[in-house]
Amino acid sequence: MMDRIPALEAVHLTKAYDAVRAVDDLSFDVKEGEIFGLLGPNGAGKSTTVKIAITLLCPSAGRAMIFGVDVVEHADRVRQMIGYVPQERAIDRFLTGREHLQLLGALYHLSREEAERRIRELLKLLDLEHKADIPAKNYSGGMKRKLDLACGLIPNPKVLFMDEPTLGLDVQSRLRIWDYVRRLRERGITVVMTTNYLDEADQLCDRLAIIDGGRLKALGSPLELKAGLGGDSISVTVGPPEPSRIEALAEALRAVPVIRSVSPRPDGVDLRVDAPEKAVPAVLETATRLSCRVEFIEYHRPRLDDVFVAYTGHVFRDEFPKSESNE
Amino acid sequence: MNSEYFQEIGALSMRWVRRLSREKFSMIFTLVQPMLFWLIFFGNLFQRAADVQVMQAPSYISFLTAGVVVMTVLNNGLAGGVDLLFDKENGFLERLMSTPIRRSSVILSRFLFVMTITSLQVLVILGVAAAFGVHPATGWLGIITILLIGMLFGVGLTSISMALAFSVKSHGDFFSMLGFLSLPMIFLSSALVPLEAMPGWMSALAQLNPMTWVINAIRPLLLANWTEAIPRIGMVLLVLAAFDAVCLYGGVRAFRRALG
Numbered sequence: 001m002m003d004r005i006p007a008l009e010a011v012h013l014t015k016a017y018d019a020v021r022a023v024d025d026l027s028f029d030v031k032e033g034e035i036f037g038l039l040g041p042n043g044a045g046k047s048t049t050v051k052i053a054i055t056l057l058c059p060s061a062g063r064a065m066i067f068g069v070d071v072v073e074h075a076d077r078v079r080q081m082i083g084y085v086p087q088e089r090a091i092d093r094f095l096t097g098r099e100h101l102q103l104l105g106a107l108y109h110l111s112r113e114e115a116e117r118r119i120r121e122l123l124k125l126l127d128l129e130h131k132a133d134i135p136a137k138n139y140s141g142g143m144k145r146k147l148d149l150a151c152g153l154i155p156n157p158k159v160l161f162m163d164e165p166t167l168g169l170d171v172q173s174r175l176r177i178w179d180y181v182r183r184l185r186e187r188g189i190t191v192v193m194t195t196n197y198l199d200e201a202d203q204l205c206d207r208l209a210i211i212d213g214g215r216l217k218a219l220g221s222p223l224e225l226k227a228g229l230g231g232d233s234i235s236v237t238v239g240p241p242e243p244s245r246i247e248a249l250a251e252a253l254r255a256v257p258v259i260r261s262v263s264p265r266p267d268g269v270d271l272r273v274d275a276p277e278k279a280v281p282a283v284l285e286t287a288t289r290l291s292c293r294v295e296f297i298e299y300h301r302p303r304l305d306d307v308f309v310a311y312t313g314h315v316f317r318d319e320f321p322k323s324e325s326n327e
Numbered sequence: 328m329n330s331e332y333f334q335e336i337g338a339l340s341m342r343w344v345r346r347l348s349r350e351k352f353s354m355i356f357t358l359v360q361p362m363l364f365w366l367i368f369f370g371n372l373f374q375r376a377a378d379v380q381v382m383q384a385p386s387y388i389s390f391l392t393a394g395v396v397v398m399t400v401l402n403n404g405l406a407g408g409v410d411l412l413f414d415k416e417n418g419f420l421e422r423l424m425s426t427p428i429r430r431s432s433v434i435l436s437r438f439l440f441v442m443t444i445t446s447l448q449v450l451v452i453l454g455v456a457a458a459f460g461v462h463p464a465t466g467w468l469g470i471i472t473i474l475l476i477g478m479l480f481g482v483g484l485t486s487i488s489m490a491l492a493f494s495v496k497s498h499g500d501f502f503s504m505l506g507f508l509s510l511p512m513i514f515l516s517s518a519l520v521p522l523e524a525m526p527g528w529m530s531a532l533a534q535l536n537p538m539t540w541v542i543n544a545i546r547p548l549l550l551a552n553w554t555e556a557i558p559r560i561g562m563v564l565l566v567l568a569a570f571d572a573v574c575l576y577g578g579v580r581a582f583r584r585a586l587g
């Protein structure tokens with residue numbers, strides 16, 4: 001099968017400032033029509049990557065292309081294809097929501113009728129109709145964020161870049177925005193978003209790039225990344241803990257086909273397994289056969305946290321969405 | 328292509344107008360500018376202290392009018408970049424720059440807006456001066472010439488302001504630089520006192536100040552006649568061509584560096 005042109009292609013992308021390499025040799029593709037996430041902690045280089053892709057920053061090395069068009073050489077053509085929702089709320093407090101959209105409509109060279117039509121549609125979609133004609137300084141934080149989103153969508157972009165779209169939103173608004181982003185995907189829009197939130201990356205993104213310190217640490221769908229860790233994990237605790245029994249149990253379990261790896265603990269064993277529905281009965285049966293009493297058996301699917309720890313070597317501090325004051 | 332350019336500049340200029348109209352307080356202050364108080368209070372206050380012989384003007388207020396007109400141009404011009412500074416700081420500028428507009432549209436819309444507001448204010452000031460008996464000696468054509476010279480000067484000043492806005496690290500820096508620039512520009516010029524009345528070193532410095540040349544071209548338009556004004560207008564055009572060229576160059580460079 002022929003490969004389609006990627007919606008975004010980063011090739012050895014690098015952005016160096018005096019002291020830091022904000023982005024360091026990053027290469028990845030975003031496929032047309034997918035929701036692609038850049039996941040990483042503060043200062044990982046997510047925003048920098050996005051700003052290069054949308055022509056606001058020049059890379060110090062490497063290149064980025066939107067549908068094959070180089071973002072440095074043909075910045076103008078790139079700008080016609082993209083929408084941008086910045087990380088900081090870029091709102092003019094004195095303008096009303098509608099005036100923001102009218103301004104951007106004109107900057108994307110829409111005709112008046114076309115602009116009016118899209119503005120009506122977007123205000124409705126984002127549930128901003130009733131506040132459309134008051135100045136944005138009277139908007140709540142969430143409403144400002146929605147207005148930001150609407151501004152990014154005015155051009156009806158082929159690729160929408162969103163920098164931490166749900167930062168500081170309440171749970172309901174986050175869910176609504178996720179829902180909305182999925183609907184954009186249905187309309188064929190490619191979405192590239194950055195996020196600080198593991199659950200957001202997990203549930204919303206089709207594919208992810210985990211970056212840390214400007215470098216790519218892992219790339220794939222959330223499922224692939226989790227599977228890449230070596231399966232689901234089962235942890236067995238036996239009692240009373242006797243080293244010889246545990247050793248024997250570990251030995252016997254190593255022979256079970258669906259169990260990938262076994263690591264003994266002082267009071268039991270940790271397992272990585274492919275098919276938990278087969279592994280769990282096998283574990284219990286083996287334990288009974290060796291007359292080990294199983295006190296406790298715990299099963300969990302790998303979470304993105306585990307992926308993150310495995311690839312970056314440090315724990316992800318998932319910041320809980322902070323409640324946000326209005327100004 | 329060109330219609331797109333006009334569409335961009337029109338929409339951006341509209342934004343500046345809307346912002347101003349939302350800030351009722353600041354709009355009132357913009358129109359009924361502190362400059363007017365300079366004219367009214369200073370003009371009348373120094374009426375007796377000032378030597379009409381030295382001024383070569385019928386009254387101090389008539390002498391001061393040209394100075395106040397140009398001070399208005401100066402203040403508006405130097406403040407012309409403030410809104411862009413705020414846009415840069417809150418990310419609105421990035422949003423604008425991610426759209427397919429010509430890079431120059433933002434700047435041109437700003438020039439357009441600043442020039443228009445300044446011209447309106449100059450007209451208000453001339454109206455107030457007229458109420459105090461200062462009638463422009465060269466008539467309507469003179470007033471139009473004054474507005475055009477003001478705009479030419481304003482372009483350079485606004486460029487300086489934008490260059491500052493794009494290069495400063497914080498807006499504290501911006502405002503202290505402005506204060507640092509504007510007071511000496513006013514006192515080391517012929518705005519308040521004619522060059523002849525200054526100590527030698529001051530008048531020497533004032534001659535290096537483009538503002539002096541601008542005032543010296545506008546003053547005869549208000550107080551004397553075309554014969555006296557025309558050579559000075561010629562002179563100021565040369566000075567402003569050089570001044571604007573330097574300022575625009577600096578402005579464009581700062582803009583490029585900040586926004587690639």
Ligand SMILES: Nc1ncnc2c1ncn2[C@@H]1O[C@H](COP(=O)(O)OP(=O)(O)OP(=O)(O)O)[C@@H](O)[C@H]1O
Nearest residue numbers: 017020022040041042043044045046047048049196
């Ligand atoms: N203009 C700049 N000059 C110097 N260093 C910069 C500049 N912009 C960003 N950096 C540095 O580059 C690194 C990456 O920044 P970036 O904003 O891309 O991070 P991020 O992943 O978006 O973080 P966050 O989650 O906090 O938004 C940081 O260490 C930051 O300090």
Ligand SMILES: [Mg+2]
Nearest residue numbers: 046047087163
């Ligand atoms: Mg960021």
